[in-house]
Amino acid sequence: MTDINLDDLTHLQAINKKLTSGYHISEQDTLMWQELDQHIDAYRALFNALGHDLQHDSRGFYYFGSDESTPNMGKISRAIALTIYILIEHYANTGKDPMRALFDEVNDLELMQTLVQINKHLFDQLEIFSGSDLRKDVYLRMVRLGLAREVENGFMLQAPIYRYIDALMEVNEETYLGDDD
């Protein structure tokens, strides 16, 4: 039994608010991350008792695990997934090291426009028709979920993106949900 001293958990309120909204706390959120890191047992026990599943990923982020999304969140998640996979392909096609470029390069509006132009067919399915749509519907939401942060003239992706890369490696022919069922 873990003894939880609520007085120690100084950022509980902020952390709870962030995590319950689907936010990923990564190392860039210094205060909250340190707090979680120090009192991980207490937080885990507390959140478990509240019916949440606090996950710590060793690549440097915390989040609440969940088995299913609301329809809206599912749609957002698919849009993010598609954007990231297209980014990887784009970097590879332009001769960059995709994994390095993914986390080191600033994603500016120009890049977004290029991505949407090249993959119009795919983004159309998600009702994303322009670079600014992509910015609004995907990048700003990634910021809200802690997957990216806003920098001077664009966005930088953060460690929680690894969840999508893990998911990428899971996809295979069998994952396909056919129309026939």
Added chain:
Amino acid sequence: MIPAKKLLNTLTEHWGVLELLFKRFKMADFSLKDVQNAIKQKQPSWSNERIYKETNRLLNQDIIIPLAKSSQLEINRAIADFATFLLQEEHLGLAQEISVLVDDLARLGNRLAKAGEIEDYDELRRFSRIMDDRVRKIMKLFAHNENAILNIVEQAKADNAVQSLQKRYQAVIEAFDEYIEPMLEMVDIRGDFHACFNTIEAQISAQIEQIDRLGKSYQDKRMLEQLRTRILEMHLVGRESLRKSADMLMPLREELRRNNLITRQAAKVLGLVRKNGVDNMLSAVQPNFVSDAQRFSLGQQRHIVAYMAGLVDFEHDEYQLPEHDDVPAYQSPHIPDYNDVKTQFRKRFKKASKKAQPLLSFLDESYPDLEADEMLFLYQKLISDGDLEISQSQEKVKIKIAQQHFSLYPFNSSIADDKKATEQ
């Protein structure tokens, strides 16, 4: 025969042009026009006549030579090799080149040993010289290949390279598969290379010993000693060079392997997505997020639509209809348990079987509180019970039970002796 000095002068004068041709066409051929263009590019002030003259000079001195049966030209191979050396534009050689030389070395070692046996010192010297030459060649190849690998690594690491990832790393993969791996196998302590050198070393040592013993041709001993040292050194240098090359290539190869996996997977998934649609393909694997705010609201139209869509599949838990046999018959709460009645009946009529007793009067006596229909229920149960011995009377009788009159052919408790007669 063109004087070497004249050739060198031309080379110095036209080095810019040659470098340009070399870099632009690598080892491929080019036309006379290309040469003239190159000269013009380097010396824009020259007149056409001068350019024509200089081109002829390059041709006359065999620096540029025509290809056989073609009007195309190429750089003289010797000059090209020299340029390669000067420009450090080295291309990775094959592991086979080295292994052929090593095989040759082994052959020469045998010849040398034979020459020593028959004390043919001229032959001994000759083979020793050739072997020396081969060893130098191998050393040169090692150095050359190491440089080439360095170039490959630098090229692959250059971030602004225009080539695609695939192309960029292709050289790395090739270098690894075609040079490093076979070479490492060869210099392995149990490999051919090692065995071959052991033999050669033993052969040369034997020769030196013999010379020592016989005291003949003392200068040859020095030469053989040098050869032996050189071979040992070559072995060492080769291993060192290979290790360095492998160390340079290894991280790139690892990086490539990882990148390749992710890139390939991304391309594959996008391909599937293009074919099958975003939602179909990604729904199953997308990471899920907690979103309490949304979870408990049904605000937007599409939520309602989703909800209605969900209703289509709605089904009640299936209701299990009871089987006919499962239903217990209705029993009035007043009616005593049938089993009790039966036992009571048995007890009463066990002995007194001389005279038939009407069942109904027994029931009327035993359960005076019962209603008529309730009594008839028990009556009916008793007469249809196969365990009890009862008989039906032949005459119609009127009986009053519970203030009700009945006329029937009543069943009575059976009489032992004429049971059969009364049964119908």
